[in-house]
Amino acid sequence: MEKTLFFIKPDAVKRNLVGKIITRVEDSGFRLGNLTLVKLKKEGAEEFYQIHKGKEFFDKLIESVSSGPVVAMVLEKDNAVKDLRELVGATDPQKAKKGSIRSDFGLDVTRNSCHASDSPKNAPDEILFFFPEKD
Numbered sequence: 001m002e003k004t005l006f007f008i009k010p011d012a013v014k015r016n017l018v019g020k021i022i023t024r025v026e027d028s029g030f031r032l033g034n035l036t037l038v039k040l041k042k043e044g045a046e047e048f049y050q051i052h053k054g055k056e057f058f059d060k061l062i063e064s065v066s067s068g069p070v071v072a073m074v075l076e077k078d079n080a081v082k083d084l085r086e087l088v089g090a091t092d093p094q095k096a097k098k099g100s101i102r103s104d105f106g107l108d109v110t111r112n113s114c115h116a117s118d119s120p121k122n123a124p125d126e127i128l129f130f131f132p133e134k135d
């Protein structure tokens, strides 16, 4: 059983999409291992997204992801990382596959409704960022 880190971004929390998005994830065979609602400080968001520091979209991303609470969760399933990326869709909602979470709920590339770990290598560190005690 693989674990991955998923969070619903502030743009989607503000639009009351938490239930709808979690339903999609559960209906796709993922089990919730842990869950929290937390508002990231700018510094926390910068730490989480440090690999993107210096890119032209960085400031906008940090502003958006720290603009309100996120709902972060550990999701468990065989091939959880790859299968969740598939369910989430491409970064740009306009380019995301029809029926994917970002295609259906994303507003634009910054406010694309959710985050999912991109590799089995990064997932454990991302889980530890939100859940330092457990998992």
Ligand code: IDP
Residues within 6 Å of the ligand: 052, 057, 061, 090, 091, 109, 110, 111, 112, 114, 115, 116, 118
């Ligand atoms: P991912 O979330 O699909 O893994 P990353 O390339 O890791 O995409 O970028 C992290 C986040 O930064 C994206 O989810 C998106 O919100 C934002 N982002 C990425 N590329 C762009 C861009 O070209 N313009 C604006 N925002 C971007």
Ligand code: MG
Residues within 6 Å of the ligand: 118
């Ligand atoms: Mg990424």
